Amino acid sequence: MSEQGSGAAGAEITGAQSLVNSLEAAGVEHIFGIPGGAILPAYDPLFDSRIRHILVRHEQAAGHAAQGYAAASGKVGVCMATSGPGATNLVTPLADAHMDSTPIVAVTGQVGAASIGSDAFQEADIRGITMPITKHNFLVTDPAEIPRTVAEAFHIASTGRPGPVLVDVAKSALQAMTSFAWPTELNLPGYRPVTRPHSKQIREAARLILESRRPVLYVGGGVIRARASKELRILAEATGIPVVTTLMARGAFPDSHAQHLGMPGMHGTVAAVAGLQKSDLIISLGARFDDRVTGNLDSFAPGAKVIHADIDPAEIGKNRFADVPIVGDCREVISDLVLALQAEADQGRHGDFEAWVAFLAGIKKQYPLAYENPPAGMLAPQYVLERLGKIVGPEAIYASGVGQHQMWAAHFVGYENPNTWINSGGLGTMGFSVPAAMGAKVAMPDHTVWSIDGDGCFQMTNQELATCALNDIPIKVALINNESLGMVRQWQTLFYNERYSNTDLHTGPDRRIPDFVKLADAMGCVGMACESPDDVDATIEKAMAIDDQPVVIDFRVHRDAMVWPMVAAGTSNDEIKYARDLAPQFDEDDL
Secondary structure, eight states: OOSOOSSOTTSEEEHHHHHHHHHHHTTOOEEEEOOOTTTHHHHHHHTTSSSEEEEOSSHHHHHHHHHHHHHHHSSOEEEEEOSTHHHHTTHHHHHHHHHHTOOEEEEEEEOOGGGTTTTOTTOOOHHHHHGGGSSEEEEEOSGGGHHHHHHHHHHHHHSSSOOEEEEEEEHHHHHSEEEOOOOSSOOOTTOOOOOSOOHHHHHHHHHHHHHOSSEEEEEOHHHHHTTOHHHHHHHHHHHOOOEEEOGGGTTSSOTTSTTEEEOOSTTOOHHHHHHHHTOSEEEEESOOOOHHHHSSGGGSSTTOEEEEEESOGGGTTTSSOOSEEEESOHHHHHHHHHHHHHHHHHTTOOOOOHHHHHHHHHHHHHSOSOOOOOSTTOOOHHHHHHHHHHHHOTTSEEEEOSSHHHHHHHHHSOOOSTTSEEOOOSSOOTTOHHHHHHHHHHHOTTSOEEEEEEHHHHHHHTTHHHHHHHTTOOOEEEEEEOSBOHHHHHHHHHHSTTOOTTOBSSOSTTOOSSOHHHHHHHTTSEEEEEOSGGGHHHHHHHHHTOOSSOEEEEEEOOTTOOOOSBOOTTSOGGGOBSBTTBOOOOOGGGO
């Protein structure tokens, strides 16, 4: 926590001023929000605050912007909304942040305390509504409780397994007079997250690693949240163990590293999926054995023992039995594991993984990421993202929407650094990209930030381009426009006999509704279009040369491009398809 906010301690001020003082004391520099009746008292002192408030066009965007801000910076993102529909519009980003362990605090106004429960105008029990999708939430009716509640909210959001916290404040508490005193210590009975792993479990994990012959480091988003990428690389290079990084962990380990097998799961690389399936030991670090990674659980990695390290004890053993459970912060777990393995090495005990590493290297070489070229003159979306990654580089931040473009972006951009890939992983929220990119750019103004979006996602939250233009937030948008809800269309192609029910986003030839270039211009941005492979590089370079306005590039791509590899939902990872009619073959005799 930073120093006490403005306003002398003990002086009579409004609850609204106390709320703003508390946010300042918590170190808040930016808030994304929209005012309304119940929260309006707080907006008056906010007018004089050093906190920068960014007026979004929809509360959902305020929440996603707070997520992007948190994911890019590691700080707690903050959003604000009024009661009723303002608060309920935050439900989706709160659920998203809960699934992806993103630290945000949402401050909402509530009707006056005397009116709570009376179905008053714009009343909603947002605390009850969000209880299953927040790490914790508060209803404040006493203005004296505002500083302590805010301090606790930020502490809970940012410690242990990070997550969203809601602070709902009654309008009567904001209008009442009170005194402000920022707490010097917090007392949260029952909330004591374990960060230090148990030494016995670390020793047991080291023993299993040395006994194994086919180990894999299964790296999840917890490594990103714990800022443990440096420690992960030390562990990987010290042992030589192959690494897979989940969708939430892209950038935790460099894509260019020889030990990296790529992303596992439903649309993972063949090498990553094979690495998990054929392993005899999975070292899970900050991952949760999500169904998109495991496929059919009964057939997932049948010969593997499991070391499962996570800061949230509820995740360990939830989906897969853990032979060695380790509760702790990933950075501390990995650091202790490195020391334990080094102590074993000093005694002459080393792992023997040479045949395993060679086997997986062979699969990686035989089944590289690839894509089919579209008909002559048409634009492959994978090529667009490949070139974007090459031209823009790994220091930029990429915020993705959800669908085919998300999977292509995860595979073809190339990530070398943590906190440079931001996406909606667990909830899969369409409309995430543009506001998340906006939040990331506010948090990291010196970084280039690209929103990678699909035309379906883009039409859910593109109004925030106006927010970006008016607030000098020059994000860049790569719009992968296949004129359809692409991932749903892919499933209809594969599983519904090409019956394209309600996935076509335009109707007929020569009808581009909306015209995304004109829409970008109308929003105060620079709009461009690109539909030829020959123009891709020049268009991206032109966008990179513009620093004072948001830019939108409408990449008009081949609509029947598909995401491969693919494991159909509910099937075994052993049934992975490298392309529509091609299943990879593994020669396990090499093991």
